[in-house]
Amino acid sequence: MKITQILHLISFMFLLIANNFLMTSSILTTRVTVRNDIRDERINIHCYSSEDDLGVHWLSYGTNFTWHFHVNFWGTTKFYCDFNTTKHGFGNYGVYTPNLRREECSIHCLWSVQENGPCVKENDSKKRPWCQNWKNSTRRNLLLGFSPSPTPLPSFNDGEEAG
Numbered sequence: 001m002k003i004t005q006i007l008h009l010i011s012f013m014f015l016l017i018a019n020n021f022l023m024t025s026s027i028l029t030t031r032v033t034v035r036n037d038i039r040d041e042r043i044n045i046h047c048y049s050s051e052d053d054l055g056v057h058w059l060s061y062g063t064n065f066t067w068h069f070h071v072n073f074w075g076t077t078k079f080y081c082d083f084n085t086t087k088h089g090f091g092n093y094g095v096y097t098p099n100l101r102r103e104e105c106s107i108h109c110l111w112s113v114q115e116n117g118p119c120v121k122e123n124d125s126k127k128r129p130w131c132q133n134w135k136n137s138t139r140r141n142l143l144l145g146f147s148p149s150p151t152p153l154p155s156f157n158d159g160e161e162a163g
Contacts, residue, residue, distance in 0.1 A: 030071055032096050034111040035064035038085060043113055047081040047095065059113075075101075081111075088115050089134025095120070104130050 036043045036059035045065060047054040057065045071077040079096040094100060095111055095118075104120050104127075112119045112129065119131035 028071070028107060029068050030077075030096065030106070031066060031068050031108045032079060032111065033064050033066040033108070034059070034081060034083075034095065034113065036061055037112045037114050038088065041085055041087055044084040045081050045113075047079060049077065049079045052079075071101075083113055083118055085113070085134075089117065089137050091117075091135030093118055093132065093135075 032047075034045055034047070039061050042058055042060050044056060044058055046056045047065070047067070049069075052069070054065075054067055059065060069077065069079070075098055077096065078094060078098070080092055081095045082090070082092050084090040096105075096109055100109070100120070109120055112121075114131070117131060117133045119129040121127060121129040
């Protein structure tokens, strides 16, 4: 290879790295919002990454929890949330991952926890939200005597069916 070809290749690689840095670096602040959109239900969420535990939060209908962070240089930052409802379902979901960043949201991820499961979309986007079903059904687990929620369950007398 000629010296000029090598210099062009190095320049191209530098531009790729610089572009990745600008798209994922600490220059840009990323925001994730989780909103409870289930009427008459208070949900429990616990969000975390490998470096940050954001704690447990209880959200009444229409309220939200928002946090900000900077994506690492490599663009591999991930945040997960455990969502728990008392009537509909529960599960662990990746609320900010490299694939989600590329496909569904980049700077502001807006999660809406709904009766059928959590949905995400880019804030102010014209795209339809991307929704997932609940990974675990609360009703099925109530019938089996398992409670996903930290709230106490009603006790059932022998012979009574769980409603």
